[in-house]
Amino acid sequence: MRNWGKYIGWLWLGMLAFSVQAQNLPTGNSPIGAPVRSDSSRFLSDFITIDRIFVLGNRITKQSIIERELSIAEGLTFPTYEINELLKKDRQKLMNTRLFLDVEFHVVEIQPGSADIIIKVAERWYTIPTPYLTLPAAVRNINVFLDDPDWNLLTYGIKFTQFNFRGRNERLAAIAQFGFTRQFSLKYSVPYVDAAQKNGIELGFSYSENRNINYRTVDHNFQFSNDVLDAPLSPALREVTALVGWTYRPSYYNVHGITLSYSDALVADTVLGLNPTYFTHDNNRQQYLMLSYSASGDHRDFIGYPLKGYRWRALVSKVGLGVFDHVDIFRVSGSYSHFFDLGKGFYFATSANGYVSTPRFQPYANFRGLGYRGLWLRGYELDVIEGQSFIMNQNTIRKRIFDREFDFSRVIPIDQFNVIPLSIYLKGYIDQGYVSNTIPYEQSDRLSNRYLMGYGLGIDFVTFYDSVFRVEYSWKRDGTNGPYYSFRTAF
Structure with a gap:
């Protein structure tokens, strides 16, 4: 069974090479997974100010390229009920750059009215x-x-x-x-x-x-x-x-x-x-x-x-x-x-x-x-x-x-x-x-x-x-x- 799995795996790699050439597209996985890890109903304030933004997993991609796609920035304030939808759209924009296999946003409220944003990216094979x-x-x-x-x-x-x-x-x-x-x-x-x-x-x-x-x-x-x-x-x-x-x-x-x-x-x-x-x-x-x-x-x-x-x-x-x-x-x-x-x-x-x-x-x-x-x-x-x-x-x-x-x-x-x-x-x-x-x-x-x-x-x-x-x-x-x-x- 293990050998069959190996054959299937190499078959998928072969299909990848053919499909990339056929479509002339850069590569990446389908955007499956939970995009935003937060619950705005639990925030302790009606407004949230972004304190710091951390990006993890970008071993090759410059952080400025990621920040170019974001509507959030350090020091900006948003109504708490908008945070989740805002970050979902930002994830969508990052995925559409076709630079990443997956993108996750984590919102951490460090004190009432203030939160850090952690962006975790999985880079593609470039x-x-x-x-x-x-x-x-x-x-x-x-x-x-x-x-x-x-x-x-x-x-x-x-x-x-x-x-x-x-x-x-x-x-x-x-x-x-x-x-x-x-x-x-x-x-x-x-x-x-x-x-x-x-x-x-x-x-x-x-x-x-x-x-x-x-x-x-x-x-x-x-x-x-x-x-x-x-x-x-x-x-x-x-x-x-x-x-x-x-x-x-x-x-x-x-x-x-x-x-x-x-x-x-x-x-x-x-x-x-x-x-x-x-x-x-x-x-x-x-x-x-x-x-x-x-x-x-x-x-x-x-x-x-x-x-x-x-x-x-x-x-x-x-x-x-x-x-x-x-x-x-x-x-x-x-x-x-x-x-x-x-x-x-x-x-x-x-x-x-x-x-x-x-x-x-x-x-x-x-x-x-x-x-x-x-x-x-x-x-x-x-x-x-x-x-x-x-x-x-x-x-x-x-x-x-x-x-x-x-x-x-x-x-x-x-x-x-x-x-x-x-x-x-x-x-x-x-x-x-x-x-x-x-x-x-x-x-x-x-x-x-x-x-x-x-x-x-x-x-x-x-x-x-x-x-x-x-x-x-x-x-x-x-x-x-x-x-x-x-x-x-x-x-």
Whole structure:
């Protein structure tokens, strides 16, 4: 029995490495446990002044990073009936930094009207070298691969991520990838560069080569060229990107960002011969600068798998700033999601997304829609529905049927991995949307410019390190149906 436990433990570690790569998320356990150890009804005064704040367990994380998330501070006074709820929200904010496995608050009244706060944190495993086997961006999701498996499409490599670098919640990530797509990239983000901890910066660089690329979309499916595959020594696409970004976080929940990026893409002449509109200028090289502004507000309880709260996002981008005349596109997108706790283990979630772009004619390489960047209607995982604009709405009702922690400390000696929570949710869902496409793509108009709907039943497995595995069976409006799988939340 002991050996079986050891095998199970290593199996969980393997699943962790795969799920972290699939979601590109930092790791940590589910937020299970009593968050606040106090009882405001026993306080001897109607108001409590915070005398001292002690933080325990932060061997790597700087205390200033923890204090940045707190609404309490030494010397502040609060009504006693507000203390518990206030500390619950502060714990939620600390958990959503994804720096900790768990956070506990202990309130100790040292004398009437005065209390100490003890914050006990359990840090995550911050250094993660992850070997991985994955699919290129053109395949979009695992369902596309399962529908027509081609092992030549797989990419493999190693991703090294240092979370909480220098104990300041900085992130350093490097990728060396081979196979269908060769990629070498480096990204470094610093959330706070000022004493007030409101301003941050981000730097990134990437070089990639693709053996083959989709040169056209036919009946909402990417088309690849066999001619390009026959010449593996001449990549179908070679691309260099670089970016510099600035972030501003004025409050606990709201973040603003400005990013300036550069892209230089070179495609094989074969691609332009198959699709002259892949780029809209008579050249197989496309260069552009892009300036983006983003704003977001995140009030979800736990961002790995939210059950309560809401989130909104807005993004405005200008692709092409006049330095090069290869592309000129203006994009605006936004989303809003709300999560409701209905009680007795039932939860409801709804989300809306919108996207608008101009001009009407855009290079195929830069055309977007549903099916890109992990955004699709459930039931339409196999479809690419391109257009200058779209709107979509997703709705899910869930019932938690299982919620438990498993202790593998006897077989896994590493504290960050030996307690494994597992929650299981049954769910039903219905998604709807509309994609507007005014470019006469006669080969891909079956789903554009018409009402789309998908619905179905499924089950979600939520486990340690914010990992989610979804199994769903969906029906589309035209009556087609089938099973689908995913390693990320729907929204």
